Amino acid sequence: MINKIVQSMADALAGVKDGSTVLIGGFGKVGQPDALIEALIEQGATDLTCVCNNAGTGRAGLARLMELGRVRKIICSFPRSEGSVVFEDLYKQGKLELEIVPQGTMAERMRAAGAGVPAFYTATSHGTLLARGKEEREFNGKMYVMEHALKGDVALVEAWEGDRWGNLAYRDSGRNFNPVMAMAAEMTIAQVAHLRDLGEIDPEKVHTPGIFVQRVVHFDRGTPWT
């Protein structure tokens, strides 16, 4: 019997190595795998590259991981936002590398990694600072920038429901980056608010098929704090 469900947060994060690239789902607090991030803090892996839409706020979660000196590099579209105090401190001190990526390019680079596409072209960022050093190319009279796949060693995602095959379904705007990150990582770990029996999730609305998920852990965090 295939059973990807693990019983503890420690089991969920077991084996994450130093130097890993960790994709962290969520947009705002919605679909953000808080419990898994806490578990990663506990687990101890360091020298991490974190890919996340923002660079953490307040002093908990990703910000805490950064404050502990465990993050070498952040890849994100929106580093500086209200409350991103830890990021700003560390960045000013030169203790954190930063790669800013347009949000759609970031999503597409992960989708490409998951889909076996090593590189693709996009008009996004052409002619801007974010295209510096990148290959440019003309197609049909328009200029494009070449972007590379962005792969993760680990993805941390949050879903509304999940089953023992690793199938996931999200709720409302909680879907966001989670499905593309699940595709793009060697090991995808899902925190799910509800465990379902196999077959209980409508096959027409499985948003992330189990093929992309290695571990499922139950954690009902309740309402996302907004």
Place this chain on the structure above:
Amino acid sequence: MINKIVQSMADALAGVKDGSTVLIGGFGKVGQPDALIEALIEQGATDLTCVCNNAGTGRAGLARLMELGRVRKIICSFPRSEGSVVFEDLYKQGKLELEIVPQGTMAERMRAAGAGVPAFYTATSHGTLLARGKEEREFNGKMYVMEHALKGDVALVEAWEGDRWGNLAYRDSGRNFNPVMAMAAEMTIAQVAHLRDLGEIDPEKVHTPGIFVQRVVHFDRGTPWT
């Protein structure tokens, strides 16, 4: 009020121009927009490039369109199959151009067209006859082929249900090429077995959001002939 529902097959196909590239959904008979293909035959546009997984079987539908001399070129992954007699005749007589594309590359080229990606790289077909004349490139020690977006002027798709905003949901394996073709065409025309009121299709299982659909026409063709 947005209302993409049209009342007749003639209205659904109105305005399709000679020389158009027409994407035709379905895999086997499932999800195949038979009524729209018949309506295209009626409508009269000629000099067409048709993109479809196969090159028609028997003497009806796509095969009929070809037999009438209305198709200049076929882009497909599986031209010769049981019953593809019309295709074989025309092709032997040099009356039909053929571009064979690996099935996944064909799907991805249309997805790219829909997603604003003019070109991407794939390992598929590298070193084979189907990569001849295509640019090759190495990424991380592995060879890839550059493939271009494949755009349609028109897409004909079939869905299980649809609403006046053009939202579509498919049934079982009827999804197949339909969502990517819907994304990739200037004008997507959907034949739906069931019309739904706005909001009746679960927002979590809208497979093709209405943004990709221009016209919806009701046609319950019943069981796909298999």
Place this chain on the structure above:
Amino acid sequence: MPFNRDQMAARAADDIPEGWVVNLGVGMPTNISNKVPLEREVIFQSENGVLGIGPAPAPGHENPWLINAGKGLITLRPGGSYCHHADSFAMIRGGHIDLCVLGGFEVAENGDLANWATSENDTAPAVGGAMDLGAGAKRLWVLMDHTTKDGRPKLVEACGYPLTALGTVNRIYTNLGVFEVQRGLGFVVLDLAPGVTFEEAQSKSAAKLHRPS
């Protein structure tokens, strides 16, 4: 009297026809959705995977799982749907969004937009989806004050700030009026706020304004 912010949003909203799919940038542009009557069906998209945003939630009826790109609580109207980030930006990058309205630091007369970083040395500017929207939407409008707080013009000959997108702005809504970017010509005045003269608008712009022909 120049438009106030509410009037600016309303002025832009008036120009959006039924049936368009529209993405509104965080900040001032978000207010535009409040100015489009529900009966005029405009489909608002948010890049975090929401298509068909409805009116603001009634107090006590908020759904914490449902937010827009600005992290504000929203609703979904019947006919709305959800998708993931790559699919959402496929809509944007693929040219399926009829209109995007962004805020701006500067717009140049060639249609360049600067709205994400205040200098090349800006340590960590946040780009979000602005470059994707700036390059991908069918039409790009900018909603912004005509000048900075200290009176510097924001309609310019060439942007001084780092660019967000090149040559894609079609129209600018400011407190002074509505301006179209015409390729090869520059800024054309489409409309002025009540009591605002052409000369006043010109004096507060750092590029030539043209009268409509």
Place this chain on the structure above:
Amino acid sequence: MPFNRDQMAARAADDIPEGWVVNLGVGMPTNISNKVPLEREVIFQSENGVLGIGPAPAPGHENPWLINAGKGLITLRPGGSYCHHADSFAMIRGGHIDLCVLGGFEVAENGDLANWATSENDTAPAVGGAMDLGAGAKRLWVLMDHTTKDGRPKLVEACGYPLTALGTVNRIYTNLGVFEVQRGLGFVVLDLAPGVTFEEAQSKSAAKLHRPS
């Protein structure tokens, strides 16, 4: 006695561990799914967007909307799901399929596979998903007769037919036995059908066979 087709499929099925996601090519390989007991959960994928194929439908309970890549009627088991063609091939191209089993015209000792066209001048060969699967699956096995109907060997030093994929075949299941492709070495005999000798298998192959070390 060489394996018959059913035995060949069963032999391959025996080597598939629980938990693998497996794509079976049209024709002989499809039969493999019938040889894996339901209790051993192997997840069969079909490139037309079906993940988690179940046993053949009971007569009278066929679902005409549910077919596999060979257009045969199938079922979905609990835990199965549907997706569109681009997502399905993302699974394949992205290396998420643990195993693909295809039919073959020829396999070369460097792992090249030819299985889609019989000559460069073949007027309209049908490739389907073979090249995507051949390049993208984590493991590629080939299930085929050891020789052609007229006795020509199909295990060769270099493929004469146009290639489907380069250097990706890991293993071949034939009526004579099971052969592994070892990089830098060539074909290694893993198993032989009852009564088939190494010498017989070698005599029916056009490349050197190696005994396992």
